Amino acid sequence: MREGGLEAPFRRPLDWENPDFTDEAMLDAEMRRVLDICHGCRRCFNLCDSFPRLFDLVDESPKGELETVASKDFKQIVDACTLCDMCFLTKCPYVPPHEFDLDFPHLMLRYRAVEAKKNGVARADRELAETDRNGALATKLAPLANWTTDRAHKTARNVLEKVAGLHHEAVLPKYSGKTLEALAKETPVEVNRAAPGFGRKAVIYATCFGEYNNPAVGLAARAVLAKNGVETKIVHPHCCGMPLLEQGLIGEVAASAKKVAAAFEPFIDEGYDVIALVPSCALMLKFEWPLIVTDDAKVKKLAQSTFDLSEYVVGVARKEGMAEGLAPIEGGVAFHVSCHSRAQNIGQKGAELLRLVPQADVQVIERCSGHGGAWGYKTQNFTTALKVGKPVARSAAGAGKRYLVSECPLSGPHIEQGVERLGGEEPKPELLTHPIELLARAYGLV
Numbered sequence: 001m002r003e004g005g006l007e008a009p010f011r012r013p014l015d016w017e018n019p020d021f022t023d024e025a026m027l028d029a030e031m032r033r034v035l036d037i038c039h040g041c042r043r044c045f046n047l048c049d050s051f052p053r054l055f056d057l058v059d060e061s062p063k064g065e066l067e068t069v070a071s072k073d074f075k076q077i078v079d080a081c082t083l084c085d086m087c088f089l090t091k092c093p094y095v096p097p098h099e100f101d102l103d104f105p106h107l108m109l110r111y112r113a114v115e116a117k118k119n120g121v122a123r124a125d126r127e128l129a130e131t132d133r134n135g136a137l138a139t140k141l142a143p144l145a146n147w148t149t150d151r152a153h154k155t156a157r158n159v160l161e162k163v164a165g166l167h168h169e170a171v172l173p174k175y176s177g178k179t180l181e182a183l184a185k186e187t188p189v190e191v192n193r194a195a196p197g198f199g200r201k202a203v204i205y206a207t208c209f210g211e212y213n214n215p216a217v218g219l220a221a222r223a224v225l226a227k228n229g230v231e232t233k234i235v236h237p238h239c240c241g242m243p244l245l246e247q248g249l250i251g252e253v254a255a256s257a258k259k260v261a262a263a264f265e266p267f268i269d270e271g272y273d274v275i276a277l278v279p280s281c282a283l284m285l286k287f288e289w290p291l292i293v294t295d296d297a298k299v300k301k302l303a304q305s306t307f308d309l310s311e312y313v314v315g316v317a318r319k320e321g322m323a324e325g326l327a328p329i330e331g332g333v334a335f336h337v338s339c340h341s342r343a344q345n346i347g348q349k350g351a352e353l354l355r356l357v358p359q360a361d362v363q364v365i366e367r368c369s370g371h372g373g374a375w376g377y378k379t380q381n382f383t384t385a386l387k388v389g390k391p392v393a394r395s396a397a398g399a400g401k402r403y404l405v406s407e408c409p410l411s412g413p414h415i416e417q418g419v420e421r422l423g424g425e426e427p428k429p430e431l432l433t434h435p436i437e438l439l440a441r442a443y444g445l446v
């Protein structure tokens with residue numbers, strides 16, 4: 001819950017096509033205006049590394065004032081931002097409609113857009129952001145890709161660190177030998193006509209992670225939904241563009257938005273809801289795209305028709321009720337609420353989903369894991385990512401539960417890695433990629 005502010009906060013569209021948006025002098029003036037407010041406020045001191053870097057820069061400057069900080073030093077503040085949105089969503093009393101009109105994450109994004117325009121994006125970062133191309137290739141060569149990225153293969157990881165800037169100790173996602181769309185075609189499911197939710201139709205947006213890395217999440221979602229009477233289709237028209245957004249390539253995100261929205265429109269017109277498997281992708285479809293592409297009816301329609309996976313399943317439970325057949329699962333769950341789940345402003349839907357399991361013992365951890373998309377893998381960020389995520393790792397380890405679950409597919413392994421580094425003799429929790437996997441187990445579907 002936000003501190004202070006009585007009126008409902010809102011976000012302004014990103015004015016990225018206006019030449020003023022990338023005017024360096026105007027950006028510098030806006031950075032100075034906002035950073036000065038933040039330095040006086042300091043509410044966000046413990047959210048990430050951006051704010052401590054800002055406060056140290058100012059406090060250690062010759063006069064202890066922002067005016068004696070060189071503009072070139074702002075880059076280190078921007079570089080530490082993972083675009084998690086937590087400062088905007090949970091702390092800042094100065095967001096619109098407040099007269100200060102402050103949107104810190106979008107200012108960080110603007111800075112990156114200016115950098116990208118001026119200097120281009122580093123080759124390695126640009127290549128990493130091509131998630132569809134990389135995923136399609138790595139899926140075909142999954143054994144080789146997975147061997148290369150395995151932390152046990154130190155030489156390969158050192159080479160990867162040199163060429164791609166990925167820290168040699170960071171756990172990287174594995175690739176599946178088959179895409180989610182292909183697996184779904186091979187293994188049809190039968191819709192339970194006796195379920196209270198029978199009659200619903202939903203198209204599942206596989207997302208890059210679901211399509212190429214871990215199809216188990218999409219298959220579990222489809223199985224649980226079929227059990228609950230929901231007819232589903234699985235599609236992956238294109239990446240949502242979050243990795244491009246992280247690089248400040250807003251124009252390319254806009255192109256992705258238009259492409260994906262056009263692909264989903266026929267489904268929406270036939271009465272299908274849209275479900276995104278990954279919270280960051282749901283956030284893009286629901287909130288970021290309409291702020292970037294303001295004049296496309298298909299983008300707007302998609303935003304209004306999209307649900308986060310947990311949000312959708314909890315919606316079925318609340319409106320129609322769940323199908324029978326859920327059995328208790330022993331051992332309890334430490335559940336991490338990802339920042340991009342929180343940023344959707346839908347409440348703790350993942351925890352609600354887990355509590356659909358009879359006698360569920362769920363401990364919620366609502367704090368940033370520190371990973372921040374591809375940001376946390378990078379050589380220059382990995383140590384900071386572990387530092388920021390340490391309180392979450394401590395909570396997960398201290399919970400003493402059998403399972404560790406995060407809705408964010410990158411946060412989960414990062415937290416697991418943090419737990420591993422804490423050491424200790426206690427048994428480590430089993431990591432699940434999404435709460436839907438526990439629900440599928442409770443139904444005996446996987």
Ligand code: SF4
Nearest residue numbers: 048081082084085087
């Ligand atoms: S968006 Fe997240 S990482 Fe970026 S400044 Fe705000 S809290 Fe920090």
Ligand code: SF4
Nearest residue numbers: 038041043044091092
């Ligand atoms: S983003 Fe808002 S709440 Fe956070 S330090 Fe700046 S002014 Fe304060």
